[in-house]
Amino acid sequence: MSAAPAASDARAIVRIRDLVKEYRRGTVAVRVLDGLSLDIAQGDFVALMGPSGSGKSTLLNLIGGLDRPTSGSLEVDGLNIDQLTEGSLGRWRADHVGFVFQMYNLLPVLTAERNVELPLLLTSLDREQRRKRVAAALQLVGLSDRAKHRPRELSGGQEQRVGIARAIVTDPTLLLCDEPTGDLDRKSGDEILTLLEALNDEYGKTIIMVTHDPHAAERAHRVIHLDKGTLSEDHA
């Protein structure tokens, strides 16, 4: 069990209490997260570090509502998401969370703008409104001139920018990034980190970023280490 690392004075947008996650491997239950408690303040930029298998991605998945905890409570922006039904959780994700993946996870057959438009298909926006939102998101990540390109026609860094545009196009409360620079060279990685910093500083997005890379973690305001299912913290 680890004590809840204190959030800053700002309101906690993520409140985790006694979070346990176990997986079953055959007949054996493997405890990945062991009673975690954690607060993350609104507008914070948090780096989640730790060795492979430490449960970083599992924690990120739980915060993003992609998986369910075995026990404990998980509150995001005042909502207990572990109590939501599958359908409600999907709608909640669409409205409140933007995901950025290590491998970008763009749909290869769609152009950059169609990829960015995907989350907006679930909204009631009409075609013109969607077009404007997509254009704004692509402009923000500096890829307006690549809107009609397919992922294979883009560099890794550009693909990740499209991934970020897709994550922010719905103006979510939380941005969850799983090793966003893990598949990029240093220069492209730095550009992505600068972009994330800007989203945090200028647009007030709360960012939780899983990373192995200490260089990437330096850009965060707060670095949390996860090892063997428990937390410890550095202050940036």
Add this chain to the structure above:
Amino acid sequence: MIGVAKYLPLLASSLRRKRLRTFFTVASILIAFLLYGLAQSLQYALKSGVDVAGADRLLTMHKVSFTQLLPASYESRIRAVDGVVAVSPQTWFGAWFQDERNQFPAFPSDPEAYLRIYPEIILPEDQKQDWFADRGGALVGRAIADLYGWKLGDQVPLKSAIWRRMDGSDTWDITVRAIYDLPEGGDTRQLVLHQEYFEEAKQQAKGLIGWYVVRVDDVSRAQAIGKQIDAMFANSPYETKTSSERAMAQSFVNQVGNIGAIISAIVAAVFFTMLLVTANTMAQSVRERTSELGVLKTLGFSNGGVLGLVLAESVLVTVLGGLLGMFFAWWIGIQFASTLEQYLPGFRVSPATFLQSLLYMVALGVIAGTVPAWQAMRLRIVEALRRD
């Protein structure tokens, strides 16, 4: 509709993923629906004859076979039967024009009786009188006149595959005296000669005719009148069998219909194979896109939404292939209309067939996509994202 339309680029892009595989799948569906369209067109052509056949008309023919002839003397005896309005002899002429492949139905008949028996024939009065007055004249259906470019007054050297003239020639010079039409959908691919001229000029089978067409005054008595006619000639060297024109047409269709049933069975087998091909394609497609489906769910697409997307993709494939197949079936009907007109008038994709095919396309798409869509729906996001 607008709600669904926004997903179309996503659906269409799925078909571009593996273009060769999509091409082969669509091609297999195309062929299945092409076969279906052609088979249904054939059935439609065969059945159209039954629909126009009159219930108040009887055919009296030789009891053994319609290829056996009957005495011409029967005509007056049949006419004397109570309830008979008109009687006309008819004989299969075996007509062709210029080339033996250009065959069409032609019958020597009694002109006035013929028109009384077929009141649906549309014919200007002056042409009718011209035909009655000229024993060498012929009544020609619009379809034949148009096909060979015949006009009123044209002399036509008609050939017969069966009948020779007294001089041994198989060429029968006739004059086009009247051109008839029929109400919408009627088959005007027929020619009628004067029975008198035929009887006088033919070399063989004098005093014999092919069969009689009889019109009765009351449809409800048609069966009884038929029995009465047959009873009159029972135990004679030329016993008869009388049935309604519609029953005759139906019995012909039933015989040929067996071919239709075989074709339908083949089409059903092709459909089943196509179903397996499409289901396999969709299953492969879903397997390959596991992580993408995981991403869609991550973005907020519900389980039902993912199920709907995969089903819609499957239906899109079957509808695309199906529409192309039905288009080609329709196109073949148009392209070969003139050739087929001779043997299968009315061979075409009917609106009913097209609507039915649309239902099949959607149904097959849904059936083929059900298992892959179910699997996609049940994907757990975390597991799906792990598979790359």
